Amino acid sequence: MFLVFPLPVLTRTLLTALIALLTLVGIMTRPFRWNEALIALAGAALLLLLGLISPLTALQTLLGDWNVFLFFLGMMALSAFADQAGLFDWLAIGAAHLARRRARLLLLNVFLLGSLISMVLSNDATALILTPVVYTLVTRLRLPVIPFLFACTFIADSASFLLPVSNPINILVLSRFQLDLWTFVRLLLLPALAVIAVNIGVFFWLYRREVRGDFDPKRLPSAKEVIKEPGYFRYCCLVLGAVAVAYVVASASGIPLSCVALAGALLLLIGAVRWHQFRPRALASHISWSLFGFIAGMFVIVQAVEGTGLTRLFGELLLHLSGGSALGAVLVGTLGAALGTNLINNVPMAVVLSASLQALHGQLSPTTQLAFVVATIFGCDLGPNLTTVGSLATVLWLLILRQRQLDVSGLDYFKVGILVTPLMLLVGAALIWLLLLV
Amino acid sequence: MSALRVLCCLDGVNAEVLGQALARLWPLAGDRLQVGLLYVIDTRPLGELERRRERFLRPPHLPPVRQEQLRQAERETAQEILQEAARYVNGAELLQREGKAEQEIVRCAQEWGANLIMLCARSPRDGRGPEQGPASVGHVARFVLDHAGCPVLLLRGRLPSDPPSAS
Numbered sequence: 001m002f003l004v005f006p007l008p009v010l011t012r013t014l015l016t017a018l019i020a021l022l023t024l025v026g027i028m029t030r031p032f033r034w035n036e037a038l039i040a041l042a043g044a045a046l047l048l049l050l051g052l053i054s055p056l057t058a059l060q061t062l063l064g065d066w067n068v069f070l071f072f073l074g075m076m077a078l079s080a081f082a083d084q085a086g087l088f089d090w091l092a093i094g095a096a097h098l099a100r101r102r103a104r105l106l107l108l109n110v111f112l113l114g115s116l117i118s119m120v121l122s123n124d125a126t127a128l129i130l131t132p133v134v135y136t137l138v139t140r141l142r143l144p145v146i147p148f149l150f151a152c153t154f155i156a157d158s159a160s161f162l163l164p165v166s167n168p169i170n171i172l173v174l175s176r177f178q179l180d181l182w183t184f185v186r187l188l189l190l191p192a193l194a195v196i197a198v199n200i201g202v203f204f205w206l207y208r209r210e211v212r213g214d215f216d217p218k219r220l221p222s223a224k225e226v227i228k229e230p231g232y233f234r235y236c237c238l239v240l241g242a243v244a245v246a247y248v249v250a251s252a253s254g255i256p257l258s259c260v261a262l263a264g265a266l267l268l269l270i271g272a273v274r275w276h277q278f279r280p281r282a283l284a285s286h287i288s289w290s291l292f293g294f295i296a297g298m299f300v301i302v303q304a305v306e307g308t309g310l311t312r313l314f315g316e317l318l319l320h321l322s323g324g325s326a327l328g329a330v331l332v333g334t335l336g337a338a339l340g341t342n343l344i345n346n347v348p349m350a351v352v353l354s355a356s357l358q359a360l361h362g363q364l365s366p367t368t369q370l371a372f373v374v375a376t377i378f379g380c381d382l383g384p385n386l387t388t389v390g391s392l393a394t395v396l397w398l399l400i401l402r403q404r405q406l407d408v409s410g411l412d413y414f415k416v417g418i419l420v421t422p423l424m425l426l427v428g429a430a431l432i433w434l435l436l437l438v
Numbered sequence: 439m440s441a442l443r444v445l446c447c448l449d450g451v452n453a454e455v456l457g458q459a460l461a462r463l464w465p466l467a468g469d470r471l472q473v474g475l476l477y478v479i480d481t482r483p484l485g486e487l488e489r490r491r492e493r494f495l496r497p498p499h500l501p502p503v504r505q506e507q508l509r510q511a512e513r514e515t516a517q518e519i520l521q522e523a524a525r526y527v528n529g530a531e532l533l534q535r536e537g538k539a540e541q542e543i544v545r546c547a548q549e550w551g552a553n554l555i556m557l558c559a560r561s562p563r564d565g566r567g568p569e570q571g572p573a574s575v576g577h578v579a580r581f582v583l584d585h586a587g588c589p590v591l592l593l594r595g596r597l598p599s600d601p602p603s604a605s
Contacts, residue, residue: 036495124494132487132504139511142450142519145483153490282501291495345493384493413486 013308016052019043020305023297027344036345037290040297053304061303062296067256069292071171074261078243079125080286081268084277085236088125088133089226091117096137101214103143104204110134110148111200114155119162120244123381127156129286141215147207150416158199158424160381162192165247165257169350169380172295176354177373181251187374187435191428195382198427202420232275239267298348302355315356318372319364326436329371334429337379338421342387350380371436378428386421387414442467445547446527447539447557447582448477450519452593457526459556459593473530474550475523478539479512540581552588559592570594 007015023043027036047053062069082088095113099106118126131152138148160167164174164184174184204211227233243264250260272278305311318336322328333353340349353376357369364372444463446456464471488498499505513534520532533550535542547555560576575583575592583590 127490128494128496131490132500132508135483135487136508136511139508139515142515145480149483149486153486282503285501288494288496294495345495347495 012052013310015050016047016304016308017310019046019050019052020301020310023301024344024348027348035290037293037297040294040301040348042297044297044300047301047304053300053307057303057307058300061299065175065295065299067258068168068172068175068295070256070258071165071261072168072291072295073287074258074263074265075122075124075165075168076287077265077283078240078261078268079121079129080283081265081272082121082125082236082240083129083286084272084279084282085233086226086228087233087236087240088117088129089221090223090233092130092133092137093220093223093226096141096215096220097217099215101217103211103213103215106138106141106143106215107147107151107203107207107211108200110151111155111196111203114152115159115162115196118156118159119166120240120247122165123156123160123167126159127153131156137220140219140221142219143215144207144210146412147203147211150413151203153413154199154203154385154416154420155196157382157385158195159192161188161377163247164251165261167381169346170377171257172347172350173354173373173377173380176358177369179370179373180254181248183370184251187370187432188378190435191378191431194431195424195428198424199420202423206416206419229275229277232271232277235271235275236268239264239271295347295351298351302348302351306355306359309359311352311355312359314352315358315360316363318353318356319360319368322368322372324365324368326367326371327433329368330375330429330433330436333372333375334379334425334432337376338383338386338425341380341383346380346384349383350376353380367436371432374432374436375429378432379425382421382424382428385424386417440470441472442470442554443472443474443550443552444554444556445474445476445533445543445550445552446523446530447543447555447578448475448519448523449539449558449561450477450515452558452561453519453523453526455558455593456523456556459591460527473527474533474546474552475520475527475530476533476535476543476546477516477519477523478542478546479516479534479536480539481537484508540578540585543578543582544585544587548587554589554591555582555586556591556593557582559594 020043023039026034026039026043030036030039044058048055048058091113092110095109096106099109114126114130117130131149134148134152135145138145157167161170164170164181170184243260246260246264247257249255250257269278302311318332322332337346337349337353340353343349357364357372357376360369444460446460448456460471460473487500491500492498500508516534520534524530524532531550533546535546543555543557546552557579558576559574559579561578574594579590579592583592
């Protein structure tokens with residue numbers, strides 16, 4: 001609209017900032033429990049309608065981020081097929097058998113299994129698929145559910161920076177910054193292992209009284225019960241093994257990871273059809289279509305804000321706060337990302353931070369830029385554990401319920417998050433800084 | 439003489455403790471004693487799962503197959519716990535509810551017409567609080583004390599050294 005009647009630059013800037021701000025506040029507070037995707041898309045549509053971003057620029061932005069969209073799709077499809085094959089149930093039962101009846105050993109195994117799944121299939125798979133599987137398992141074993149539920153939800157994020165594919169946020173940030181696999185692993189593998197160790201240690205201390213004694217392995221279902229089609233299950237294991245190797249090769253050679261994820265999903269689809277295991281409805285229920293709308297909306301909004309130069313200002317603010325040093329960049333990046341992910345969500349926070357850092361291109365020394373990028377990945381990946389429930393909006397909602405004399409378990413989760421996450425952030429950030437110096 | 443209806447609240451590990459308490463009550467009440475064994479499937483962890491799904495921008499409800507598996511496991515475990523407890527109390531009425539334990543206990547006590555609610559001050563498995571002194575009463579027992587319409591008998595429970603074996 002305003003493309004026809006051009007507005008002064010200042011007015012355009014203010015309008016764009018206002019719409020972006022309202023969108024973020026909307027995502028943060030979710031009025032009337034509206035879906036975040038709707039809010040993000042509404043913000044983007046308003047910017048387009050007012051001519052604050054041209055349709056061509058918006059389209060170019062979305063097409064330019066094809067790798068992110070397709071990776072999300074491939075990742076969700078891979079997890080869905082693996083779930084249909086019974087892989088998660090089989091792994092959980094295996095973890096229980098390896099625990100040799102000991103409840104504490106089972107908790108440790110759940111952490112290790114969650115780390116493995118997060119590393120290869122991303123944190124979504126651990127949080128969304130493994131968690132209910134473990135829930136069912138420990139219910140059958142008559143063990144306290146909460147520590148195991150917490151373990152799954154925490155490890156999903158704590159282990160989500162072992163590899164670039166371990167969290168879609170990593171792909172999102174890396175789509176703007178070329179970070180080779182070696183650098184990623186060099187700077188983030190050790191902090192990830194340390195954070196996982198801290199997570200396990202604190203949980204063992206926190207739940208030392210609740211998780212104890214033995215469980216009866218007779219209550220465990222047999223592997224045959226959970227694998228409906230052994231041929232497809234074996235095929236699925238083979239394909240996922242190949243995908244894991246291909247991820248590493250593709251990361252090292254600069255091949256888009258979405259190609260690997262989609263190729264793997266396609267192979268699993270062929271297998272599912274071959275063994276009559278293809279169930280479109282079940283598959284569709286694992287794919288979050290609104291996620292694509294949410295990301296698309298946020299990409300367009302941030303692109304519009306970039307056009308006004310505001311992201312550059314935000315980047316300069318971050319640079320100023322960091323003092324231009326690597327240590328400052330790690331601390332400011334980690335803290336800013338961690339707090340931001342809890343205010344809104346880690347997807348928009350990662351987009352905003354990446355855009356702001358990209359706008360500073362040339363102003364930052366290579367080390368400082370690397371420190372900011374790695375800290376952004378680290379903070380956006382691990383930050384959601386701070387409030388566990390993911391965003392401040394949910395926490396506020398829980399607090400309101402508490403005021404009304406309703407006991408809400410979410411607040412217990414919040415307490416654990418507040419206790420564990422700052423420690424993990426501190427340890428991880430310190431290690432990243434030390435590794436940057438090496 | 440009217441019946442004494444005692445509602446015993448199970449948490450999965452306190453059947454023995456409740457059984458011992460009832461054994462002491464039995465000589466006093468005799469034939470007037472009617473016992474209800476209640477087990478509540480806690481739906482809060484499921485609520486947390488749904489919140490977690492929302493964080494990942496997914497619909498809150500679990501896929502139907504997964505939800506059914508989970509609920510079946512909960513129901514079977516609940517039945518097992520009730521049957522185990524029934525071995526300590528002959529002729530007890532078995533009651534199963536779903537929801538928040540503290541609210542369901544109060545509601546069930548009212549509906550069942552309980553004269554006395556018997557529960558552990560804190561689940562023997564919940565090791566978060568001390569066995570005596572401040573904070574020795576868990577949130578479930580605290581809520582029941584505050585809201586029950588009949589007398590409440592709190593027991594200091596201890597976790598059995600060996601978990602009940604599957605039968």
